[in-house]
Amino acid sequence: MPVINRIAEFHDEVTAWRRDLHENPELLYDVHRTAGIVAEKLKAFGCDEVVPGIGKTGVVGVIRGKSNTSGRVIGLRADMDALPIEEITGVPYASKVPGKMHACGHDGHTAMLLGAAKYLAETRNFDGTAIIIFQPAEEGGAGGKAMVDDGMMERWGIQEVYGMHNAPGLPVGTFATRPGALLAAADFFTIEVEGKGSHAAEPHKGVDTLVVAANILLALQSIVARNLDPLKSGVVTVGAFNGGHAHNVIPQTVKMLGTVRTLVPEVRDLLEKRVRETAEGIAAAYGAVAKVDYQRNYPVTVNHPKETDFAVKVAREVAGADKVEPNVTPIMGGEDFSFMLESRPGNMIWIGNGDTAACHHPAYDFNDAAIPHGVTYWVRLVETGMPSR
Numbered sequence: 001m002p003v004i005n006r007i008a009e010f011h012d013e014v015t016a017w018r019r020d021l022h023e024n025p026e027l028l029y030d031v032h033r034t035a036g037i038v039a040e041k042l043k044a045f046g047c048d049e050v051v052p053g054i055g056k057t058g059v060v061g062v063i064r065g066k067s068n069t070s071g072r073v074i075g076l077r078a079d080m081d082a083l084p085i086e087e088i089t090g091v092p093y094a095s096k097v098p099g100k101m102h103a104c105g106h107d108g109h110t111a112m113l114l115g116a117a118k119y120l121a122e123t124r125n126f127d128g129t130a131i132i133i134f135q136p137a138e139e140g141g142a143g144g145k146a147m148v149d150d151g152m153m154e155r156w157g158i159q160e161v162y163g164m165h166n167a168p169g170l171p172v173g174t175f176a177t178r179p180g181a182l183l184a185a186a187d188f189f190t191i192e193v194e195g196k197g198s199h200a201a202e203p204h205k206g207v208d209t210l211v212v213a214a215n216i217l218l219a220l221q222s223i224v225a226r227n228l229d230p231l232k233s234g235v236v237t238v239g240a241f242n243g244g245h246a247h248n249v250i251p252q253t254v255k256m257l258g259t260v261r262t263l264v265p266e267v268r269d270l271l272e273k274r275v276r277e278t279a280e281g282i283a284a285a286y287g288a289v290a291k292v293d294y295q296r297n298y299p300v301t302v303n304h305p306k307e308t309d310f311a312v313k314v315a316r317e318v319a320g321a322d323k324v325e326p327n328v329t330p331i332m333g334g335e336d337f338s339f340m341l342e343s344r345p346g347n348m349i350w351i352g353n354g355d356t357a358a359c360h361h362p363a364y365d366f367n368d369a370a371i372p373h374g375v376t377y378w379v380r381l382v383e384t385g386m387p388s389r
Contacts, residue, residue, distance in 0.1 A: 072386045241256050
């Protein structure tokens with residue numbers, strides 16, 4: 001079943017919404033303009049309820065079908081926030097806000113779900129209730145957790161929840177997902193090494209924190225290679241290394257920032273343990289001290305088998321069986337839709353964004369050609385999951 005004709009008719013309208021959001025990116029929970037536009041449109045579409053302020057600045061819309069004999073309630077989620085990146089796309093609708101851009105396609109996600117809400121509110125060709133979820137702060141702020149903690153699932157009786165994310169490199173009009181782990185747990189660490197500052201010409205009178213930290217950095221790279229089962233997956237990356245300000249001074253302290261990505265709990269535990277032991281042990285060997293602040297952030301994004309089978313079925317109806325990958329390889333990025341999937345069964349699916357720059361790249365742009373496919377998927381998910389009687 002291809003793109004729905006009515007959805008194809010308002011493709012340009014949804015594209016215009018998307019580009020307006022792209023021009024006006026907002027970060028984390030500070031998505032007041034975006035959330036305001038979302039709430040305004042949901043009300044204009046005729047949603048039965050529109051509730052802002054869920055999880056600080058999230059918005060929930062409720063659309064009831066023509067009947068509700070099934071008692072079914074399905075949640076659909078999109079994220080609204082942008083990234084602190086300077087855009088270099090050069091498109092006419094490029095970000096008007098210095099240092100901020102929609103570099104992960106959340107503008108597209110929001111626009112597609114608004115398109116689905118418009119169609120579902122017009123037709124209501126289903127038996128049950130669709131809960132339309134727009135969340136803030138996916139990019140590091142755990143907005144999904146904030147909405148769950150705010151009682152969203154219980155308040156609206158959500159039984160299943162579904163998410164969708166664009167995938168650069170996957171052709172437009174295609175989908176991909178898998179049961180089980182789709183994205184990794186994303187943890188962050190800060191290692192502060194304290195030694196003894198001294199003149200660079202007299203290193204023997206100090207404890208060189210740069211040498212200590214450099215050895216810690218190199219040793220961290222051996223954790224996955226020499227501690228982890230080769231058949232399992234893990235990533236340890238140091239993304240920042242800061243210390244010293246002068247040519248002739250050995251600094252008192254050096255700070256490193258990094259991330260750990262894992263797909264299963266036992267590997268997560270192992271890598272945290274080894275990061276701590278490696279930093280503290282090497283520092284002690286040099287006569288320095290390493291303080292490790294290790295923060296567990298987003299959990300693994302785990303798709304539920306039954307709901308994933310359903311999502312694959314719907315995607316195949318929309319795109320054709322040959323354009324849906326049902327067992328895609330997991331990636332080590334993180335996603336806070338994981339909190340919603342811990343609260344309720346559901347699925348996250350990739351939608352093709354074509355041959356574009358990668359997410360989080362300053363040249364990235366959401367591909368508007370994907371809009372009708374994404375909107376149709378959302379609509380069919382509701383209509384197939386809660387068929388009209």
